[in-house]
Amino acid sequence: MPASTPDLIVVGASFAGAACAIAAAQRGLHVCVLERKHDPGEKLHTTGIIVKEAAEQTLLGRVPATMVRRVEQVRLYAPSLKQVALAAPGCYFLTTDTPAVMRWLATQMRTNGVDLRLGSAFTSCERSTEGWRVDGVGHARYLVGADGARSRVARHCGLGGVRQFLYGIEYEFPGARLAHPDALHCFISRRHAPGYIGWIAQNPTGIQAGLALRHDPARARVPDIDDFLLRVGQAGGLPRLLRPGTTRAGLIPCSGPVFDLARDRAILVGDAAGVVSPVTAGGIHSAWEHGWTVGRAIAARLRDGGPEPEQVAIDAAPRFRFKRALRWAYDRMPFDWPFDLLLQTPPLRWAAEQVYFHKRGS
Secondary structure, rough: OOOOOOEEEOOOOOOHHHHHHHHHHHHOEEEEEEEEOEEEOOOOOOOOOOEEEHHHHHHHOOHHHHHEEEEEEEEEOOOOOEEEEEOOOOOOOOEEHHHHHHHHHHHHHHHHOEEEEEEEOOEEEEEEEEEEEEOOOOEEOOEEEOOOOOOOOHHHHHOOOOEEEEEEEEEEEEEEOOOOOOOOEEEEEOOOOOOOEEEEEEOOOEEEEEEEEEOOOOOOOOOOOOHHHHHOOOOOOOOOOOOOOOOEEEEEOOOOOOOOOOOOOOOEEEEHHHHOOOOOOHHHHHHHHHHHHHHHHHHHHHHOOOOOOHHHHHHHOOOOOOHHHHHHHOOOOOHHHHHHOOOOOOHHHHHHHHHHHHOOOO
């Protein structure tokens, strides 16, 4: 093949896409990343909250300090707004200036030799004897879809799709400060967030406040974030009379890894692969690890004759068995009163610590 032909095309400059591209490029592959947005920091669908593992075990630990803020406590609120403080020794989250982090990731890709093409949308592809031919780019040995919960790569390559979703919306309040900025405030409310939660957090540039609920295509219900913040804002320390700056919204996978995640040199990562916690909807750490593993596996296959990356990708996808069980239970608890009754009991506290601190609860 010509020298200019990519070994790997990645669709989407997400956390998962960036991890896959950088991992493969560091092993000497010619990697091309297609990103439909002209600015990787615009129109985001992620809260940008990074867990300890991602901060300490991945490239994300090198994000400039001005772009992150450390938070060591979770305050969990029942529907009555009773609360319990959760923490675990050594555990923390990083809230982020997410647009700046995504632009920083774009710089990291280019620094590592990735051919990042902003403003280049994926339109279609077809199978070839050499791998995949992608419109506007040409042939590549492997194709990776990191293009979100409604992956076009998955559809064009005949791979599996995400079956169940949450629908989330988040406001950014630039320059604002919480009364209690050193905690991630999480709210249980079957009225406002059936199937999920609401949240308020301090980040480096202001306050982010969001709400998500189980997505039902038949009802097409949209989260009523304004009414939610009127209800919980004072408890969460949100200043009054704030006007949101940026609004983010989108679908969040919650059914675990998709079936047929990889086949015939096409592989899905990140939201496209369903590699998102079914309970917390946290996906940055899992997406990064899975994307990095896939990038290294493709390089090992092409450089050293290693195992098939498709099987590596399938085996490396987290199954979330415990969190899928919690998701099943949470979806079937129809009332708010059990949370009000049980919030400060040892069983519920234990379960919450498993969710937020990954089985390292205090």
